[in-house]
Amino acid sequence: MAVLARKPRDLADVKALLYRPEVRQxxxxxxxxxxxxxxxxxxxxxxxxxxxxQNIASGFDFLSRTSGFDVAQTLIEYSNLSTYGRAFLVGLxxxxxxxxxxxxxxxxxxxVIGIARLSSNWLIAKxxxxxVELVRNVPLLLQLFFWxxxxxxxxxxxRQSFALPGGAYFNVRGLYLPAPVFLPGFGLVAAALAVGxxxxxxxxxxxxxxxxxxxxxxxxxxxxxxxxxxxxxVVFLAAGRPLEVDYPVxxxxxxxxxxxxxxxxxxLLLGLSIYTASFIAEIVRAGILGIPKGQTEAAQALGxxxxxxxxxxxxxxxxxxxxxxLTSQYLNLTKxxxxxxxxxxxxxxxxxxxxxxxxxxxxxxxxMTMGVxxxxxxxxxxxxxxxxxxxxxxxx
Amino acid sequence: MTxxxxxxxxxxxxxxxxAGxTGAASAQTKTLDTVKQRGQLxxxxxxxxxxxxxxxxxxxxxxxxxxxxxxxxAAVLGDAGKVRxxxxxxxxxxxxxxxxxxxxxxxxxTWTISRDSSLGLSFAGVNYYxxxxxxxxxxxxxxxxxxxxxxxxCVQTGTTTELNLADFFRINNLQYKPLVxxxxxxxxxxxQANRCDAFTTDASQLYAVRLLTSNPDEHIVLPDxxxxxxxxxxxxxxxxxxxxxxxxxxxxxxxxxxxxVTQANVDEMLNSTHxxxxxxxxxxxxxxxxxxxxxxxxxxxxxxVGNYGEVFERNVGSGSRLKIDRGLNGLWTKGGLQYAPxxx
Ligand SMILES: N[C@@H](CCC(=O)N[C@@H](CS)C(=O)NCC(=O)O)C(=O)O
Numbered sequence: 001m002a003v004l005a006r007k008p009r010d011l012a013d014v015k016a017l018l019y020r021p022e023v024r025q026x027x028x029x030x031x032x033x034x035x036x037x038x039x040x041x042x043x044x045x046x047x048x049x050x051x052x053x054q055n056i057a058s059g060f061d062f063l064s065r066t067s068g069f070d071v072a073q074t075l076i077e078y079s080n081l082s083t084y085g086r087a088f089l090v091g092l093x094x095x096x097x098x099x100x101x102x103x104x105x106x107x108x109x110x111x112v113i114g115i116a117r118l119s120s121n122w123l124i125a126k127x128x129x130x131x132v133e134l135v136r137n138v139p140l141l142l143q144l145f146f147w148x149x150x151x152x153x154x155x156x157x158x159r160q161s162f163a164l165p166g167g168a169y170f171n172v173r174g175l176y177l178p179a180p181v182f183l184p185g186f187g188l189v190a191a192a193l194a195v196g197x198x199x200x201x202x203x204x205x206x207x208x209x210x211x212x213x214x215x216x217x218x219x220x221x222x223x224x225x226x227x228x229x230x231x232x233x234v235v236f237l238a239a240g241r242p243l244e245v246d247y248p249v250x251x252x253x254x255x256x257x258x259x260x261x262x263x264x265x266x267x268l269l270l271g272l273s274i275y276t277a278s279f280i281a282e283i284v285r286a287g288i289l290g291i292p293k294g295q296t297e298a299a300q301a302l303g304x305x306x307x308x309x310x311x312x313x314x315x316x317x318x319x320x321x322x323x324x325x326l327t328s329q330y331l332n333l334t335k336x337x338x339x340x341x342x343x344x345x346x347x348x349x350x351x352x353x354x355x356x357x358x359x360x361x362x363x364x365x366x367x368m369t370m371g372v373x374x375x376x377x378x379x380x381x382x383x384x385x386x387x388x389x390x391x392x393x394x395x396x
Numbered sequence: 397m398t399x400x401x402x403x404x405x406x407x408x409x410x411x412x413x414x415a416g417x418t419g420a421a422s423a424q425t426k427t428l429d430t431v432k433q434r435g436q437l438x439x440x441x442x443x444x445x446x447x448x449x450x451x452x453x454x455x456x457x458x459x460x461x462x463x464x465x466x467x468x469x470a471a472v473l474g475d476a477g478k479v480r481x482x483x484x485x486x487x488x489x490x491x492x493x494x495x496x497x498x499x500x501x502x503x504x505x506t507w508t509i510s511r512d513s514s515l516g517l518s519f520a521g522v523n524y525y526x527x528x529x530x531x532x533x534x535x536x537x538x539x540x541x542x543x544x545x546x547x548x549x550c551v552q553t554g555t556t557t558e559l560n561l562a563d564f565f566r567i568n569n570l571q572y573k574p575l576v577x578x579x580x581x582x583x584x585x586x587x588q589a590n591r592c593d594a595f596t597t598d599a600s601q602l603y604a605v606r607l608l609t610s611n612p613d614e615h616i617v618l619p620d621x622x623x624x625x626x627x628x629x630x631x632x633x634x635x636x637x638x639x640x641x642x643x644x645x646x647x648x649x650x651x652x653x654x655x656x657v658t659q660a661n662v663d664e665m666l667n668s669t670h671x672x673x674x675x676x677x678x679x680x681x682x683x684x685x686x687x688x689x690x691x692x693x694x695x696x697x698x699x700x701v702g703n704y705g706e707v708f709e710r711n712v713g714s715g716s717r718l719k720i721d722r723g724l725n726g727l728w729t730k731g732g733l734q735y736a737p738x739x740x
Contacts, residue, residue, distance in 0.1 A: 054494060055633045057514035068559050072548075072573045080562040145582075152589040172590050173548060252546040253593050263591065264575075341553070341578045344586060350553065350576060353487055357554035360515035362491055 047363060062359045063088070069354055071346045073262055084355050091351025092372060098268055098347060099334040099376070105273035106333060107326075110280025117285050128281065135278040141339055143275055148267035148343040155263070158254045167247045168258075175261040176248035185242035192235040196227035203227075264345035268337065276333045280326065287322035288314065319391045327384035331377050338373075348372065427499050427631070427638035428472065428688050436478050439465035440498035443483040445580075446604045447712040447720075448504045448524075457481045460711040461502035464523060464629055464646070467701040468500060471645050471693040476700035486554035487578065490515055493632060500642055501630045504598065506556045511630070520643035522628040523704075524712075525724040525733050527621035528560050529599035531606055534616050536593060541620035545570035550583045550592035552576070557597050560623040584608060594618075598625045603718045641687050648694035650736035651676050652703035654727055659702035662695060675739045683739060694739070704734065 017023055051058045063085035070080045075093040078086055117128035135143070152172055156162065161171035169176040200220070207218040236243070248258030291314050299309030340347035349369065356365040431437055441461055442449035449459040457465075457479075466476035484492050484503055493501045494516055504526075505511075507519040530549075532538045541564065551558050553576045565572045575592055577583035587595040588609055597605065602617045609615055629646065631639050652658070655673050657665045665673055674680040677698075678691030687693065701707060708725060709715045726732025 051516075053634070054516040055513070056494060056516035068562055070562050070565075070572070070574045072575055080566065149585065149589065152586065152591050157590055253544075254546060254548070256546070341576075342582060344550075344575045344577045344582065344591075346576060350578070353578070354553050354558060354576065357487055357490070358510075358559065360490060360510065362494075 051363065057359070057361060058363065059361075060364055062355075062361055062364075065359075067355070067358070069358065071351060072344075073265065073346055084359065087351055087355060088348075088368070091346060091348040094346055094351070095334075095337055095340075095348035096376075098265065098272065098337045098340065098345070102269055102272040102276065102333050102337065103330050105269060106276035106280055106329070109273055109277035110329075111284050113277060113281035114284025115288070117281060118288060132278045132281050135275055136282075140271065140275050140336055141342060144267065144271040144339055144343055147270045147274075148264065151263050151267050151270070158250060161250070161255075167245070169248055169250075169255060171255075172263065173254050173260070174263050175266065176255045177259050177261065178248065179246045179257070179259040181244040181246050183242040183244060185239040188239050189232050189236045189242065192232040193228070196229075196231040199227045200224040262345065264340070264343050267343055268340050268345050268347075272333055272336060275336070276329055279329050279332075283322055283325045283329065284318075287318035290321045291317050316391070320388070323384060323388045323391060327381060327388075330380055330384070334376055334380065335373065427635050428641065431472055431499055435473065436480050437465060437469040437473065437500070438480045438482060438498045439468070440482050440484045440489055440492050440501040440503055441465065442503045443485055443580075445504060445601060446607065447600070447716055447718045448604070449481075449483075449502070451481070451483075458711065460524060460707060461504060461629075463701050463707045463711065464502045465500070467649060467697040467707075468642060468645050470696040470700040471648070471689060472641065474696055485579065486552055489554075490517065493517060493630060496632070499631070499638075504601065504627045505630055506598075506625045507628055507630075508556060516633050517630045518633050518639050520629045520631060520639055521646040522626040522733075523646060524600060524627040526598040526600050526625035526627050528557055528596060528623040528625055529602050529621055530594045530596050530618045531587075531602045531615050532594045532618060533590075534614055538593075538618065541618055541622060542568055542570070544572065544594060546572065547593035548573040548575055548591065550575050550577065550587040550595045552580050552583050552597065553578050555597070556623070556625065561596055564622045580605070598627070600627075600712065600718075600720060603712075603720055607717055637688055641689065644687060644739075645693075645697055646704075647736035648676065648697055648739070649701070649704040649707065650727070650734055651739055652694070652698045653705040654729065654736070657698055657703060659698060659700075659706055662699045666695070672738070672740075681740070 048058065064083050066080075067082055067084045067087045068080050069087070071078060071087065071090050071094075073094055074090045075097065076086075076090060078090045113128045113131055116124050117132065119125045119128070155170065155172040158171045158173055161169040161176075163169055167178045200223075203220050203223060207220050211217055246257050248255040248260070250256075295313055295317065296309055299313040300306070304312065337347055338349040341350035341353060344350075352365050352369050356362055359365070439462075441457065442459070444450045445459070447459055449457065449461040451457045462481070465479045465481065469479045470476040482492065482498050484498070484501070489501055489503055489505065490511070492498050501517075502523075504524070506526075507522065511517050512519055530541050530544065532544075538544065544565075545568075549561060549572055551561055551574055558574065558576065561572070561574060575583075575586060577586065580597075584595065584605060586592055595602070595605065599617065599621060606612050606615050606617065629642050631642055651672070652662075655670065655676060657673060657676065662677070666677055666679060668674060668677075671680060675683065677695045678684060678693070682691060684691040684693045702710070705722075705727075708722065712718045712720045713722065722730070722732055724733045726734065728735040
């Protein structure tokens with residue numbers, strides 16, 4: 001700033017000022033920023049003017065208007081008398097549900113396949129390799145159609161449903177499970193479970209400290225079971241069993257009661273997790289292969305068992321290699337879940353698509369959709385970065 | 397991923413289109429001039445609905461809506477063949493029109509107040525009076541829509557159908573589950589796989605869709621008509637000349653039928669002494685001028701495409717596989733609703 005404040009006495013001085021790298025840098029940045037701001041202003045202004053000229057409604061007022069359409073799966077209270085804003089939320093939650101369950105399933109499956117591919121058993125390793133090559137190279141949309149129509153084709157009509165143990169039924173309309181109905185007093189059971197879990201966590205932490213200090217190993221399994229299972233059970237019985245089960249029963253076109261899982265959700269989860277698992281498997285394999293053999297050998301030389309050396313030496317190091325690419329697979333899975341609309345699952349894109357068509361407010365709806373996917377992606381990245389720095393080896 | 401990219405690209409196109417990156421933003425260009433200059437009409441049609449708009453395996457388009465594209469091209473450019481067909485899905489159709497990608501939308505589209513106002517479109521007329529119905533499997537033994545309580549219903553997204561469905565069940569105090577698909581093909585497949593108890597759309601389309609099932613005899617269309625679906629051509633708001641042309645091409649086809657002017661006899665009719673026929677075919681008066689066309693505009697449309705009755709019978713009526721009755725689409729003189737203002 002001192003440079004800028006000094007009054008240039010003549011032309012040479014001004015020139016000298018212009019040639020200073022830091023001045024130039026600031027000037028370039030400022031110019032770029034101004035250009036960007038102008039471009040943004042111009043786009044917004046132009047869009048608004050054009051919408052007005054074409055007589056197309058704009059603004060976000062529509063969010064509080066009645067939607068007038070129904071959604072097949074709603075995790076929160078919703079009907080066609082609810083607002084468009086609430087419909088957005090319903091779609092968003094449906095997407096988050098698929099993303100969360102899909103990430104979970106894909107991770108488990110991916111790790112299993114990835115490790116299987118490194119197995120010393122020839123058959124298992126080959127099968128895993130075939131899985132990866134096959135699944136990775138077929139477009140996801142085709143796989144979704146395959147799973148959806150394969151699932152539908154092989155399921156019976158409601159009247160010939162497969163009866164599953166425990167009062168559950170499976171038919172072409174979905175999986176019908178008995179639903180728990182919580183009666184008053186169940187809060188106490190939940191509280192007991194929370195207390196038990198906290199106590200177990202404290203116990204575990206204490207046992208670890210203790211082992212680090214004295215080398216003594218304390219078994220926590222039994223006290224933990226007592227706290228997590230026993231305590232809530234006792235409270236449950238004492239409170240007079242405040243829980244009932246709502247069983248699905250056949251009536252009219254279909255089963256009523258219980259919870260229903262749509263076949264669309266099942267097919268989408270199958271498709272997304274099987275597809276993403278093939279990529280995760282490769283990432284896991286690369287992560288494990290990326291650890292020099294010497295590390296395992298050294299761990300075994302110290303007397304650690306195969307399992308312990310994997311758990312204490314190989315996996316913590318492999319995790320550092322695995323986490324960043326794993327993050328992008330999670331993001332891919334979330335974004336790929338927007339294919340849901342092809343097979344009738346009411347995800348965010350499907351619901352916003354309906355909203356767009358009913359309101360005609362393409363610009364607003366598309367902006368909101370992009371904003372939501374951006375936010376989901378950023379939050380996932382943020383979490384994974386935090387997790388990554390947590391896992392990273394502290395270099396000394 | 398590619399799907400997502402496609403969506404993002406679509407979003408970008410929409411935004412860029414609406415931002416009006418060209419000078420078109422300020423100067424109101426006339427669609428008629430654009431079409432004439434291009435030498436081709438760009439017509440938004442269905443992606444594949446037999447009877448209304450569908451391409452055969454050689455890529456030749458046909459259907460009631462397609463014939464309207466041809467009639468407009470014949471009137472404006474003198475040649476019904478000078479049309480580029482742009483298949484649009486239920487979701488894309490309005491954006492395609494708003495952004496100027498197509499000149500006119502002829503895609504079994506229902507005229508509603510919101511589309512006619514806040515979507516920035518104008519409907520030029522009704523080329524098919526329709527209403528929403530249900531198709532169910534015969535085996536289900538359902539006789540009326542009111543027996544569909546608790547049913548799962550397959551429907552296509554981005555349609556008036558989706559909304560009427562909610563209304564119908566609300567009015568009758570019945571529960572239902574909508575299963576919403578982006579494409580008709582998948583909705584129909586899911587229905588055939590017994591995922592849904594019923595498939596719903598405009599009744600005319602149910603006849604077409606029924607023929608697309610693997611065994612049409614297993615399905616019936618219920619008698620209930622639960623909504624009004626006046627289908628017709630739509631254009632962008634703010635270009636009244638183009639709007640008037642599209643609207644009067646429709647009226648010309650109707651007037652031709654009323655006056656018994658057909659594709660076969662139109663040349664003889666040029667010598668008719670009937671004043672209405674003379675005005676229609678441009679032998680009397682100077683009505684093309686007001687539209688920005690010449691006086692043979694209606695003659696060409698009828699000559700190359702036929703009158704409304706011929707278009708109807710050929711595509712959806714007795715001359716087609718759909719065999720739909722004229723019903724509401726008969727001329728007003730024959731107990732129907734089709735009525736055109738006079739050419740004078
Ligand atoms: N008339 C209604 C519905 C028209 C409509 O799009 N119908 C569907 C259901 S048959 C259709 O034409 N689908 C053909 C396709 O997209 O392949 C509207 O304008 O919203």
